[in-house]
Amino acid sequence: MQLNLNKKSYAIKLISVISLTAVSGLVQANEPVDWSGQYAGVALGVVAGKVNPDVEATDGNYFNTENLTDLKRTFSQDFSDNDMSATFIYGYQWQQENWVYGLEANLFVSNLSSKNSETNHEYAHTSNVYYSYSEKVENKFGISIKPKVGYAFDNMLVNFSVGPVLSKFKYTFNFDDTNSSYDITGKHTDSKWALGVATGLDFNYKMDNDYVLYASYLYTYYPDVVDGKSGLDEPNSSWTDEVKHDASFSSHTVSVGLVKYF
Structure with missing residues (x-):
């Protein structure tokens, strides 16, 4: 009986040692690498x-009042496009156990x-009587500064960020119709x-070497990328109608790149 008890005692001790070793190894494996410090990269x-335009003609002395609803509906159609982009990244982070906090600046460039x-x-x-029109919105670059919060898993880090972004937009609108009398x-830019x-x-x-995929x-x-009014042009005319221009803009960007911590 004493022998069996000793065997059980040794088995329990062995299991305990193996369990503690495994747990210790698991905890050590899950300890995140150091994500603190400054970093820079490109993606x-x-x-x-x-583009979500809100463009409408006013009731002056050229457009028929009954046509204003149709003009607004036509001028205010949503439109979109896509292009390649480059993002230049610079930021700083500090870490508390698995939680990582930081501030990041981005410069976005596209065409x-x-x-x-x-x-x-x-x-x-x-x-x-027929009319034609065109609208174009161009966005070449933008700058953002975003606070970040993330969670680290071993050598992986997931970050969420939100902050202000400032961009330059160019808007162009052209209109003409086939009225034979005029x-x-x-045009509005x-x-x-x-x-x-x-x-x-x-x-x-x-x-390795603090490089990061x-x-x-x-x-x-952007709730407001254009504001303005434009009139109708014709030699020696005195038309009082105007076209009011307003638009919001949104974008989705997916990118991959390389970052260096230093």
């Missing part, structure tokens, strides 16, 4: 932008140019710095 990706147009659109309540055209909000989610995998998704929203 390449694709950006998809969408995004979204355009919508229509030709030979007949006025809803004016027969045999040569009616209208506006360049504007617009303030928006950027929300991001990024994934990081740290390799970086993948991210970013959503931006």
Whole structure:
């Protein structure tokens, strides 16, 4: 009996040692690497932008009042496009156990140019008179500064960020119709710095020598990228009608890149 008890005691001790060793190894394996310090890098990706215009003609002495609803509906159609993008990254992080906090600045560069147009659109309540128009919104670059919070798993880090973003937009609008009695055209061009909000989610995998594989998704929203009014042009005319221009802009960007901690 004493022998059996000793065997059980040794077995329990052995199991306890193995269990503690396994738990210790598991805890050690799950301890995150050091993500504190400053870092910089670059990422390449694709950006998809969408324009939500709110453009309407006023009731002056040229447009028929009954046509205003049709004009607004036509001018205010959403339009979108996509392009390649580059993101330059610089940030600083500090770490408390698995939690990582930081502040990151991004410079976005692209050649995004979204355009919508229509030709030979007949006025809803004016027969045999047609109009054409085009709208274009260009966004070449933007700058964001975002506070970040993340959680580290071994040599992986997942970050969530949100903050302000500032971008330069160019807006162009052209209009003309086929009224045989007049040569009616209208044009409006506006360049504007617009303030928006950027929300991001990024994934990081740290390799040797503090290099990090970086993948991210970013959503931006700008509530007001154009403001203005334009009139109708014709030699020796005195038309009082105006076209009011307003638009919001949103984008989705997916990118991958390489970051260096130092």
